[in-house]
Amino acid sequence: xxxxxxxxxxxxxxxxQVAKKLGQQITKDYVDKNPLVVCILKGAILFMSDIVREIDxxxxxxxxxxxxYGNAQVSSGSVKIIKDLDVSVEGRNVLIIEDxxxxxxxxxxxxxxFEHRKAxxxxxxxxxxxxxxxxxxxxxxxxxxxxxxxxxxGYGLDxxxxxxxxxxxxxxxxxxxxxN
Ligand code: XMP
Ligand code: MG
Numbered sequence: 001x002x003x004x005x006x007x008x009x010x011x012x013x014x015x016x017q018v019a020k021k022l023g024q025q026i027t028k029d030y031v032d033k034n035p036l037v038v039c040i041l042k043g044a045i046l047f048m049s050d051i052v053r054e055i056d057x058x059x060x061x062x063x064x065x066x067x068x069y070g071n072a073q074v075s076s077g078s079v080k081i082i083k084d085l086d087v088s089v090e091g092r093n094v095l096i097i098e099d100x101x102x103x104x105x106x107x108x109x110x111x112x113x114f115e116h117r118k119a120x121x122x123x124x125x126x127x128x129x130x131x132x133x134x135x136x137x138x139x140x141x142x143x144x145x146x147x148x149x150x151x152x153x154g155y156g157l158d159x160x161x162x163x164x165x166x167x168x169x170x171x172x173x174x175x176x177x178x179x180n
Contacts, residue, residue, distance in 0.1 A: 001162070001163065001166070002166070004163070004172055004173055004176050005153075005154070005166070005170040005171070005172060005173070006170070006171050006172060006173045006174075007170060007171050008168050008169070008170045009145075009147065009152060009168075009169050009170055009171065010144075010145055010155075010168060010169040011168050012167040012168050014145075014168075015047075015050070015127070015144070015155060015168070015169070016050065018127075018144040018145065019047070019050040019051050019054055019144070020054050022051060022054070022125060022142045022144065023051050023052075023053070023054020023055050023056075024054065024056075025142060026051070026054075026055050026095065026125065026142065027054070027055050027056045027057050030055070030057055030059065030093065030095070031057045032057075033093045034058050034059065034060065034092075034093070035059045035060075035092070035093045035094070035095045036059070036060050036061075036062055036087065036089060036092045036093065036094050036095070037052060037055070037059050037060065037061050037062070037095045037097060038061075038062050038063070038064055038085065038094055038095065038096050038097065039061065039062070039063045039064070039097050040064055040065075040066060040096065040097065040098045040099070040106070040110070041063055041064065041065040041066075041082075041083065042065070042156070042158075042164065043098070043099035043100065043156045043157055043158070043164070044097045044098050044099045044127075044156055045156055045164075046155050046156040046164075047097060047098075047099060047127045047144075047155065047156055048061075048097045051097060051125065059095075060087070062085045062086055062087055063083065063085070063086075064081070064083060064084060064085050064110075065081075065082040065083035066079050066080065066081055066082060066106060066109075066110070067079070067080045067082055068080075068105060068106045078105075079105060079106050079109040079110075088117070089114050089117045089118070089119040090117060090118045090119070091118065091119070091120050092119055092120060093119070093120050093121045093123075094114050094119045094121065094122045094123070095123050095124075095125060096110060096111075096114075096122065096123070096124045096125065097125050097126075098124065098125070098126040098127070098140075099126070099127055099128065099155075099156045099157055100126060100127065100128040100129070100130060100147070100152070100157060101124075101126050101128070101129050101130065101134070101138060101140055102130045102133050102134075103133055103134060103135045103136065104134045104135060104136035104137070104138035105135070105136055107124055107126075107136075107138045107140075108136040108137075108138050111124070111138070123141040123142070124138070124139075124140040124141050124142070125140065125141065125142035125143075126140045126142070126143055126144065127144040127145070127155070127156075127169075128143075128144060128145055128146075128147040128152065128157075128169070129143045129144075129145070129146050129147065130146075130147050130148075130149055131146055132148075132149050133149055147169075150171050151171070151172070152169050152170065152171055153166065153169070153170060153171075153172055154166030154167070154168050154169045154170050155167065155168060155169050157169065159172060159176065159177075160180060
């Protein structure tokens with residue numbers, strides 16, 4: 001599996017460092033706010049588990065699964081809820097944890113939804129920000145790395161369901177795409 005990777009963009013150590021830094025900022029910003037930390041499945045699971053261990057104040061965790069891409073690399077432009085939250089966001093300070101923001105459509109939809117459901121505040125923490133691809137006016141509040149416009153895998157991010165378990169973020173060899 002590691003042989004399929006052309007280059008590593010962010011190592012396990014790079015990610016750990018950034019998760020620690022962001023966790024400290026989040027801790028400061030959310031003391032006494034009992035945030036509802038929402039993991040966007042499946043891509044954000046590794047980041048979620050690292051970041052919440054760096055949050056040193058009371059918080060609750062919940063999970064939501066949405067689909068915008070299916071199995072392909074191209075955005076379909078619409079977002080479908082596969083699994084909704086277990087708890088109500090009304091009056092809550094919601095912190096969304098995402099793996100990557102690309103066009104911004106997924107997060108725009110979720111921010112609108114949580115606001116419609118009367119959340120007290122909605123903020124976004126993303127490991128990766130593909131800024132140049134943005135079509136919606138979404139601005140994340142906490143960003144790990146600004147990533148170039150390349151398709152990346154690892155640390156939660158997949159290609160055809162694989163590579164989520166890699167401990168780093170990298171770029172696949174072109175051969176992998178042409179074989180599929
Ligand atoms: P939008 O366009 O709604 O997309 O901001 C966000 C979702 O798109 C997926 N995505 C990627 N997944 N490598 C991936 O494995 C990538 O380079 C990539 N770019 C976008 C991802 O699921 C994210 O939640
Ligand atoms: Mg995703």
